[in-house]
Amino acid sequence: MKIPASIWIHKANVALQALGVWGLGAMALVDSSSVPMPLDALLIKDVAENHSRFVIYCLIAALGSAIGSLVPYYLGRAGGELILLKRINRQRYEQLRDRFEKQEFLAIMVPAMLPPPMPIKLFELAAGVFEMKPAWFFSAMLTGKFLRFMLWAVITILYGPKIISTMTKAVHDHLGYVLGAGGIVVVLIVVYVVRKLFDRRRGTQFPVED
Known part of the structure; x- marks a missing residue:
């Protein structure tokens, strides 16, 4: 009997959570490179349980996300223009290109700061297509993700984890x-x-x- 993909993902989540902070980094890498993971929820849970290590949690999660983002980035470098055009129309493509030409660092950092449903992989792919320098791209991703996770951590410490769900819904809307x-x-x-x-x-x- 074939096991549904959702069950495999759930088992992977449980296994990664058991690894502690390194599991958080591994989950961030997988989330950013391929399969969506409940990364923000796990980070908030870890911070709520251990306030003193919130900077470590945020740094490891941001580092894992930045490393994982290199996968769609290099797909873009290898010829992702056709993939990009299948997901967006020509007008949107031109707008993305103009944004990268004017301020490529911000074009990556700002989307990286925002939680789902922000289509961050679209920007990662575009960074490769428009040949953004790898070090510049990695720095922008690391900075944006770290600021995003630090914001969640500080809010969790000050107000508790329940307020995050309210804020996330407001961002989605x-x-x-x-x-x-x-x-x-x-x-x-x-x-x-x-x-x-x-x-x-x-x-x-x-x-x-x-």
Whole structure:
């Protein structure tokens, strides 16, 4: 008798959870590379049970996710343009390409910060298609995932795990607004950091149009 795939996935989840923090990293790798896993739920559970290790949990989960994301990335590098065009229309494809040309780091980091149903694999594949540098891609994924998991961890510690389900539903219902607001916040942070670096290194003010 053939065993349904859902049962195999459930057994894999149980086995990975038994490995503790390394199981969390392995689940993050599998989730990001191929099979969707309840990664956020497991992270929240681990943080709720052991607050003192929340940074370790977030770092391992982010590292596993970033490593796993290299699979769709290199699929894109190997000729994923046709795969991408099967999932999106030509107009959407052109918009993605323009976004990567203007700010490729943010084009990966911001989607990586958002939970499902954000189609992050679409952006990972696009990063490969548009030949984003591997180190730059990995850094953007690691940063975005780490910030996302840290946010879940801090909220869990402050308010308990139950509030996460409410927030996740709100994100699902208003994904477009969340993505837009997240992009604006990230851009403002980047501009602030660049201005500080410019002032420190050059000893002058960041050029501003009159």
